[in-house]
Amino acid sequence: MSSPIYVALDTPDLERARAIATRVRHHVGGIKLGLEFFAANGRSGVREMAELGLPIFLDLKLHDIPNTVAKAIMALRPLEPAILTVHASGGRAMLEDAKAAAPQGTKVVAVTMLTSLDDSDLAATGVAGSAHDQVIRLAELAKASGIDGIVCSGNEVAAAKKIWPKGFFVVPGVRPANGELADQKRTTTPRQALDAGASILVVGRPITQAEDPDHAARAIEATL
Numbered sequence: 001m002s003s004p005i006y007v008a009l010d011t012p013d014l015e016r017a018r019a020i021a022t023r024v025r026h027h028v029g030g031i032k033l034g035l036e037f038f039a040a041n042g043r044s045g046v047r048e049m050a051e052l053g054l055p056i057f058l059d060l061k062l063h064d065i066p067n068t069v070a071k072a073i074m075a076l077r078p079l080e081p082a083i084l085t086v087h088a089s090g091g092r093a094m095l096e097d098a099k100a101a102a103p104q105g106t107k108v109v110a111v112t113m114l115t116s117l118d119d120s121d122l123a124a125t126g127v128a129g130s131a132h133d134q135v136i137r138l139a140e141l142a143k144a145s146g147i148d149g150i151v152c153s154g155n156e157v158a159a160a161k162k163i164w165p166k167g168f169f170v171v172p173g174v175r176p177a178n179g180e181l182a183d184q185k186r187t188t189t190p191r192q193a194l195d196a197g198a199s200i201l202v203v204g205r206p207i208t209q210a211e212d213p214d215h216a217a218r219a220i221e222a223t224l
Ligand SMILES: O=C(O)c1cc(=O)[nH]c(=O)n1[C@@H]1O[C@H](COP(=O)(O)O)[C@@H](O)[C@H]1O
Pocket: 008, 010, 034, 059, 061, 085, 111, 113, 114, 115, 116, 151, 152, 172, 173, 174, 184, 202, 203, 204, 205, 206
């Protein structure tokens, strides 16, 4: 079985992204390319990374009116990413149109509440209640819209899976025990996230900033 780890290659530097991916390729199940990489390298950069032969998770976290999101996804169609992200708070019509615009084989997943936010950040945006309740509310919305799954932290994935047993659950904000949290607030270890029901784990800096990314990826894999 292939590894549940998707390595987040958050760099504008195509050569660096390629070098890290080449080093860790036998210990990860896929590559996640996000805004930083895409802003610098665009579709041609994604195509070059796809040549490594690993599934591509294109994490652009689209969030706009339904028409704009759908047209952006149409423009991305030739890339046929394995996974594509939108924001759940864009609402049901946006999620439905995003799914309709995506290639058949692409999983459309909705970011619920960023793992860099906690309860007080949520309150500051005017949303009452806990992060946990907000994630479950958005998971229900995502499920009703017919998309494939959600992005949430390892703390919410068990509850989300209970209301959506067939959902695809992407869990970022994972840190090895005693790992540096940096800007992440809702974190678990990779093992905790997997035990709670994560379908895949997104791991960035714990691998990409390690002195030996290959060793770091192997060490995380060994805990799973
Ligand atoms: O959609 C995501 O992948 C995502 C959602 C979220 O809530 N939190 C989150 O950290 N991410 C992404 O997951 C990766 C986490 O990176 P590290 O914190 O370096 O492991 C980054 O590429 C983020 O863009």
